[in-house]
Amino acid sequence: MAVNGAQIVIDRLSHVYRPPHGRPVLAVDDVSLAVSHREFIALLGPSGCGKSTLLYLIGGFLPTETGTITVDSRPIAGPGPDRGIVFQHFALFPWKTVRANVMYGLKRSGLPRAEQEKRAQAFIDLVGLCGFEDSFPSQLSGGMKQRTAIARTLAIDPDILLMDEPFGALDAQTRSLMQSELLSIWQRSPKTVIFVTHDVQEAVFLAQRVAVMSARPGRIKALVDVNIDRGDPHLFRSKPFVDKVDEIWELVRAEAIKAQQGKER
């Protein structure tokens, strides 16, 4: 499948998850999706729908068995620094300080040491962690941990940013702050972002396009464009925003109910 201008092309991708004990589960079922350069797309669906599995496949963390994923027309082969990832539970190296975490990817960048340090500091400043460079992750709040993780990933300047429910472990206030910050970072230096979430408002607030996924096995049920004016100071009460949330919520509701019944069965 050739899609003009698309950076990431997923074609008829399926994935069977084989737990060490228990029977195999079809987690991703025949998914095709094209993502353009510098697009911000959200993968939205109920928990357990395979949206994270899809993200891990794009990241190259899980092997592609059925179907293909290409990035800039090349099939992916394992993880790489062109696709940075941010996990829900931060995945910071707990034995490294904030600075050493942010430096980790830069060490292999080929930049001179002084340049690496300058760059690390610039990203620490960008996420507002100036003064915490020598703290260990265990000394930081959840929001600060996730800021560190975002700085660590942005520092290596990946073309593509994969985000796996990155704000899901944060309290409501921190989450809404981080959403705005992510949006302003993305607006200043656009990257292709694939953002996994189960929060409809979050998806509508952040993404240009929302891929609604069905309950397991994960399929793409609908692709919804989001064209809203994010500069609106009363965005969350504005009619276009509320209507878009309602529209997508209708699509998700049926799947959420199915997922719930699946669990109870």
Next chain:
Amino acid sequence: MSEPRARALPALASALWRYVPVVLLLALWQAASDFGWVSTAVLPPLLSVLSSGYDLITTAEFWEHTAASLYRGSVGLLLSIVIGGALGIGMAWWRPVNYLLSPIVELFYPLPKSALIPVTALWLGFGDTSKILLIFLGCMLPVTIGAFNGARGSEQTLVWSARSLGASRLQTLRDVVVPSAMPELLNGIRTALALSFILLVSSELIVARKGLGSMIGFLGDGGNYDAMFAVVLAVAMLGFFADRIYQVMMQRALRWRE
């Protein structure tokens, strides 16, 4: 500037306060012979043990024996840490290594390592190398098991993060798996440290002409009980301080955990 010192003094006082029960025990020891509760042939008075201990540490002989013991113990322990740690991490990282080694580890883990004393003596004689081999074999498995469990518990997302930040598989092993294994590995080494003293002294007691264990043996055989108890005390103190120093080092290495 004076603040750390102001805090250091009460810290020292409370550390000393913790050991008051030990002082009481020592007082009880002295009282037992002073008041004739126990025959001095069975338990010599603490004060005579201390005075013969003082005489002992002024002899070159005592220090030669101590040096022999410390040499055997540290070389054996070091080998067990390096080789045992590498095996444990290898087992966690490469499945074939795990298939090959885990049944062997399971089989040998419950074996009382002191049973190897005559075996290593048969192979390597009465000198240093038989003790080093014994301590290495006896101390290796707790280190291996600590390293294995620690490395196997390293979080998937940490490994993935390193890989997506450009680390190769081998760099990920070094930068993520080994540090993840550290807390359990260091606990395994602490067990190995205690085991090394047990194996050292018992092997020297049975088959050696040098070392603190052999000294306990020949002082006892010669009926010199004051000096024998003094050497036992010296070994106990050595073990205690080794463990304390190790714990301080371990806390420093793991200070990121808080």
